Amino acid sequence: MSDVQIKKFVVTRFDPDKDEVPRTDTFEVPCQSDWMVLDALNFIKDQLDGSLSYRWSCRMAVCGSCGMNVDGAPTLTCKSPLSSYGDTVEVTPLSNFPVIRDLVVELDGFMEKLKAVKPWIIRAKEKAVEEGPYRQSPEELEDFKQFSLCINCMLCYAACPVVGNEPDFIGPAAIALGYRYNLDSRDEGASERNAIFRGEGSVYSCSFANECSEVCPENVDPAAAINQAKLSGLVDWAASLVLPRGGKD
């Protein structure tokens, strides 16, 4: 508990049952100095307007539910202190996604893209459980570890200038997560995934804006994954021209 400051929240409202287009509501919230943006939304929901809709759960920046645009920037609201905002705070749904209601966006497209990059270990022959774990050195782990830290919060899709124009673009998080398996010493599926990266919505759509890496609340660097995927996709493709059966994994 600490000093209280009144802030104004200008929040996007949209209910497809009632609204043709989104509108805004303004709420005055007595904010404690240690609050995050999410705390203010919860205050609104509990005390001012029970119909405000948004997602949240862990409130510790790991479940990835509470991404929204705050003052225009993609933000994980549970991790963003109100102290870094002014007296008026604007909260809108993440860009580049269909809006279901208020601050809730639809992620089904992302779920399909994630599945499309085959985010699982691919092996020519799977190891039997009786054989025990794979050996993987700390260095081999380090090769892919950072890309495995993606919490699927979708801030990178909201920030990406390409996703806005090309809805089929696989997009930063899904590419990073697919590429994460390419880099995993236990995996043998790189050529399969590289073919996907070269296909529809390919990695080559990326315009090097780097916005994805800048907004990532977990310090993942999806832009690096995309750049590396571009290169390995090309190498793989070139190899497939000279080697039968699509080159080696």
Place this chain on the structure above:
Amino acid sequence: MVETHRHDVVIVGGGAAGLRAAIAAVEADPNITVALVSKVYPMRSHTVSAEGGAAAVTREDDSFEMHGYDTVKGSDFLGDQDVIEYFVEQAPKELTLLEHWGCPWSRNEDGSVATRAFGGMSIKRTWYAADKVGFHMLHALFQHSMRFDRIVRYDEQFVTRLLIDDGQVRGVVALDIRQGTMRAFLGRSVILCTGGGGKIFPFTTNGNIKTGDGMALAYRAGVALKDMEFVQYHPTGLPGTGILITEATRGEGAYLKNKDGERFLVTRDYGVGSKAELGPRDLISRAMVQEFEAGRGFSGSYGEYLHLDLTHLGEEKINQRLPMVRELAKVYGGVDPVYEPIPVRPVVHYMMGGVDTDIDTATQLPGLYAAGETACVSLNGANRLGSNSLTECLVFGARSGEQALQFSKGADDGNERAVRAQAEEEQARIDQLRGKVKGGEKLARLRVDMNKTLESGCGVYRQEDSMQQTVRDIAQIKGRFADLALEDKSKVFNTELVSALELHNMLEIAEVVANSAASRKESRGAHTRRDAPTRDDQNCLYHTLCFFDPAGPRIEKKDVTLGTWVPEERKY
């Protein structure tokens, strides 16, 4: 008209237990399909917040006997020993599978999986992936599950009722949160994997979605909830938010200190012996409360707290092993643990109790199974050891998938018309509740009142009069729930309606917690009574069963399965 989907097995919940169950079922039979019905996108499930690790015997200097004994002793001899033996034997295989499926376990130099120390474990047997173990396990499971087209996901579907006909479960009915309509998911068996219900308490590590839904569903359907009086306080939560600071901090060597800078677990007799900071959670949480009562805590704007000191571990180790703790402490605690101690206090973390199941995860209702925190298979008894629960989700999640599939193969579809009629009834009930403007009670107010009375009656220390007061309070709040007023009439993504349904579930299990607690006249594990401070094996070595009854919760007793380990004084 309620839309209907039919699958061989219906799984409610997409966390570690639910995903593991789904994978086990589709791997066991190439011709079946599974519905994975979750109120959130699966990767939002609360498994994601687990930090410290998952236990299994994998080192040459370890043994099933040692893991088993540690678990039995940790449970204060209330764990069922056949379950514990099965668990420790299956654990290595399950963690290995996760490794094969891509989980980024931390490694030793030679490439083997690294292990760390954990509270109440006599040896370093806890596998970890830095300090984001639940997150990595959940995402590895979720991504691996995407291989199987036969795991059919239904995201953001809130199950409101089990469909039962002719004494057998036939499926579930759920509110499609996006559409606002009801869907029936029919299957010849159902597995509940919805996690715990820590949100009945005001100060908890649990996420907003942890509202005991599966427990309430089973309870209303006549299935007993078992050992619900045992609520685990984790020693180290951040004051204010309750955000978890993992026990792995102490596994890596952190100290707990009082305001005199004293390592009270070492200097005073709190029953943890030489384990000190690596004692089990129930003992350490009680020690911390006693430090507060002796005036040796710090006082802050969110109540009293103690210090968790990592400063001697050094920046490199903290960055490598505990990066999330550093980030959480900085962002939510305002301290950098490399240089300053972290303020912490005991916080509600985990429910040892849950839906009563046997060792095969089967409940008393034919066709209904449960696994993970939702269930009480009696692995954890009166106090769970840290890093056993993630493994539990795997071992018993897999078991439930196999068992539910087997049941499904031997069962018939039942009377679909009768079941559909129940789903239609449910639609009417939900439509009535949505935007019910008439009433004098507010959702947030009822929730706060429930939270307060639970904490005062069923906290770290308990006694008869305050527990009875909580029993009365909860009954009264349940009555007030009928007078709830809601504002949101919209069908699409009506989170107020979902919150009301969740509160209803929470009140149900809060009542069970309070009644179960008041019924146990001894202290054991996490259930500690000031007015009955010792364990009483003569009269109280039993599981508490609590049944739904229109007249109020009905308590019965069930035998504990003993075996190799004879109950003895629990000393460390």
